[in-house]
Amino acid sequence: MVTYSEAGVDISLEEQTVKALTGELSETLDYRNIIKNKGHFAALVDFGSRAIAMSTDGVGSKILIANAMNKFDTVGIDCIAMVVNDILCVGAEPIAMVDYLAVEEPDPEIAKEIGKGLKIGCQQAKIAMIGGETASLPKIIKDFDLAGTGIGTVSKENIITGTDIQDGDIIIGISSSGVHSNGLTLARKALLEIEGYDVTDKLPTDDNITVGEALLEPTIIYVDPIMELLKSNIEVHGLGHITGGGFSNLKRLNKNMNYIIDNLPEPLPIFQAIKKAGIESKEMYHVFNMGIGFAVILNKKYEKQALNILNKYHDSYIIGKIVENEDNKVIITANNENIEL
Numbered sequence: 001m002v003t004y005s006e007a008g009v010d011i012s013l014e015e016q017t018v019k020a021l022t023g024e025l026s027e028t029l030d031y032r033n034i035i036k037n038k039g040h041f042a043a044l045v046d047f048g049s050r051a052i053a054m055s056t057d058g059v060g061s062k063i064l065i066a067n068a069m070n071k072f073d074t075v076g077i078d079c080i081a082m083v084v085n086d087i088l089c090v091g092a093e094p095i096a097m098v099d100y101l102a103v104e105e106p107d108p109e110i111a112k113e114i115g116k117g118l119k120i121g122c123q124q125a126k127i128a129m130i131g132g133e134t135a136s137l138p139k140i141i142k143d144f145d146l147a148g149t150g151i152g153t154v155s156k157e158n159i160i161t162g163t164d165i166q167d168g169d170i171i172i173g174i175s176s177s178g179v180h181s182n183g184l185t186l187a188r189k190a191l192l193e194i195e196g197y198d199v200t201d202k203l204p205t206d207d208n209i210t211v212g213e214a215l216l217e218p219t220i221i222y223v224d225p226i227m228e229l230l231k232s233n234i235e236v237h238g239l240g241h242i243t244g245g246g247f248s249n250l251k252r253l254n255k256n257m258n259y260i261i262d263n264l265p266e267p268l269p270i271f272q273a274i275k276k277a278g279i280e281s282k283e284m285y286h287v288f289n290m291g292i293g294f295a296v297i298l299n300k301k302y303e304k305q306a307l308n309i310l311n312k313y314h315d316s317y318i319i320g321k322i323v324e325n326e327d328n329k330v331i332i333t334a335n336n337e338n339i340e341l
Helices: 011-030 062-069 075-088 108-125 184-194 211-216 223-231 246-252 269-275 281-287 300-310
Strands: 043-047 050-058 093-103 128-136 144-155 170-175 206-210 236-241 257-261 292-298 316-324 330-334 337-340
Touching (some): 062 075, 062 144, 075 236, 093 223, 108 144, 108 223, 170 300, 184 211, 223 292, 223 300, 246 257, 269 281, 281 330
Parallel strands (some): 093 128, 257 330
Antiparallel strands (some): 050 144, 236 292, 330 337
C-alpha cells in the first residue's frame, strides 16, 4: 500500500517542522495587538471593534500537472481559493490579496495565463488583487511556484472559533470539485507512476474526462455560500476548510469534541481512480477531501434553513454530528469501514 509519505510528503514531519518554526516566532505575537488562540485556519489581528484575518497558501505540486498539460489558466483560481477559503473559517469576509510568483526564467505568455486564473479567482471571491511580487530564481525554482496572502475582516463579536460547538451539533458538508490543491503528490504517484497513465489518457473511472483534466480541476471558492450563511440569522458554530490532512482538519475547531462522519456521498471518480492504485482508505481520508471541500457545524434546528442556502450554490449534505469527547477524533464510517483520524 502506498502512503503520502512514500510518495514524498510526510504530514507528520511537516507538522513538526511547523511547530519548530512557529515556536521561534510565538513571542512576536506580543509585539502587536494580536487576538491569540482564536485563529485556526486564519490568524486574527485586533483592529478596534473589528479584526483583520490573514492567511497565506500556495498551489503546491498541482503546478506539475499544469506543466504536463501546458495549461496555466486555472492554477490562479486555486491560489485564490486556498487563501480565501481559510479566511472564511474564522467568519471573516475576504477583502484583498497579494500574490507571489517565483520563476526559473521569466515567460510573459505563461504569466499572462496565470494572471487569467488569478482574475477569475478574484471575481469569484469578490476580492481585489492589490499587489504582489515576481522573482526570477534560477537554481532555486524549477519552472515556477505560485502563492498568495490574503486579508479579510470580521466584527470581533462575530469571530467563529469553534468554541461554541456543542454535543449534538450537525456537520454539513459542501461538495468539492475534485482533488482541489492538496494531495497532488500522492495523486500523481498513484495515477501517473503506479498505474502508468498519461495526463492525456481517459480517467479510468470516468471516460468523459482525462486524467490531467481531473487533476487540474480548479478548487471551489466558497465565499458566496458561506457569506450568505453568515449574513443570515443562523448561528454558525464552526467552519472548516477540508484541505491538507483531509477530514482531520476538523479537529482544529474544538479539541473537546469528536467528529462523527457517517453520511458521506460516493467519492468522486478521481478519488475512486486513485484508490484503485492501492491506497488504503484511512490514507485516502487523511490526505484528500473525498468530495467534501468545506464543512459547516451548527445546531440541528438550523438544518433546513442552512441547506436551503448552501444548496443554491453547491450540493450540500448532513454528513455527520458532534459528540463531546476529549479524545478529539474524527471517526468516519464509509463503505462498511470504520476509520479513525
